[in-house]
Amino acid sequence: MTEAAKTSEPQDGPSVSVVSPGDGETIVLGTTRMRVLEDGSHTEHRLAIAESVLAPHTQGPPQHRHARHDEGFYVLSGTVQFTVGDETHDATAGTFVMVPPGAPHTFANPGDQPAVMLSMFTPDLYVQYFRDLQGVLAAGRPLTPQAGIAMMSRYATRPATDFT
Numbered sequence: 001m002t003e004a005a006k007t008s009e010p011q012d013g014p015s016v017s018v019v020s021p022g023d024g025e026t027i028v029l030g031t032t033r034m035r036v037l038e039d040g041s042h043t044e045h046r047l048a049i050a051e052s053v054l055a056p057h058t059q060g061p062p063q064h065r066h067a068r069h070d071e072g073f074y075v076l077s078g079t080v081q082f083t084v085g086d087e088t089h090d091a092t093a094g095t096f097v098m099v100p101p102g103a104p105h106t107f108a109n110p111g112d113q114p115a116v117m118l119s120m121f122t123p124d125l126y127v128q129y130f131r132d133l134q135g136v137l138a139a140g141r142p143l144t145p146q147a148g149i150a151m152m153s154r155y156a157t158r159p160a161t162d163f164t
Contacts, residue, residue: 017042024051027134031055040124048124053116054080054109062148063106066099068156069125073097073107078115082107085160104160129155 017038025036031054038049054060063083073080075095082089082097084105091097099105109115121127132151136143149159 015042027130029130029133029137031058034119034130036127037118038124039127043124045124046122048121048127050119050121050127050130051076051116052119053114054078054107055114056109056112058109058115060106060108063104063160064152064157065104065160066101066126066155066157068101068123070101070120070122071099071105071126072120072122073099074118074120076116076118078109078113079111080107080115080117081110125155126157129157 019037025039027034027036027050033053035051036048037051038047040046040048063085073082073091073096075091075093075097077093080091080095082091082105084099084103089097107117129151132154133143136147136151141147152158
C-alpha cells in the first residue's frame with residue numbers, strides 16, 4: 001500500500017446496499033412470492049436481483065422471449081422445471097440457468113415442495129413488469145391474454161410461439 005493510500009481521506013462514491021433477511025420489496029403474483037433484493041437503483045440499472053418462492057404445483061408464465069435483457073436463474077432449493085423451446089430441464093438446488101435475449105423460455109414448480117430461486121436481470125428492465133403485473137392482480141382486474149401480451153410488450157418481451 002502506498003503512503004498516499006494510507007493517508008488519503010475516504011472518497012465519496014457509490015453506497016453499498018445491504019438487504020437483510022425479511023427486507024426488500026415483496027411482490028406477490030398468485031402462488032409466487034418475489035423479494036426484490038436489487039431493483040437496479042444501486043447498479044445504475046445494469047442489474048436487478050429477486051428471490052422467488054414458487055409454491056408447489058405453480059405454473060409459470062407462458063413461454064416468452066426478452067429482446068433487451070438477459071435473465072439468469074439460480075435454484076436455491078427444490079426443483080424448478082425450465083422449458084426452453086421444446087426442451088425441458090429439471091433444475092435442482094445448485095443449478096444455474098442463463099437465458100440470453102431472444103431465447104424462448106418459461107419455468108414452473110410441478111413438484112410437491114416449494115422451490116426457491118434467485119433471478120437476475122441485466123439490465124434491470126423487467127422488475128417494473130412484475131410491479132405492474134402485481135398492480136393489475138391486486139386491483140382485481142382480469143389479466144386477459146391480450147392484456148398480458150400488451151403489458152409484456154412494454155418491457156421488450158413477447159410470447160414465444162415458434163421455437164426456431
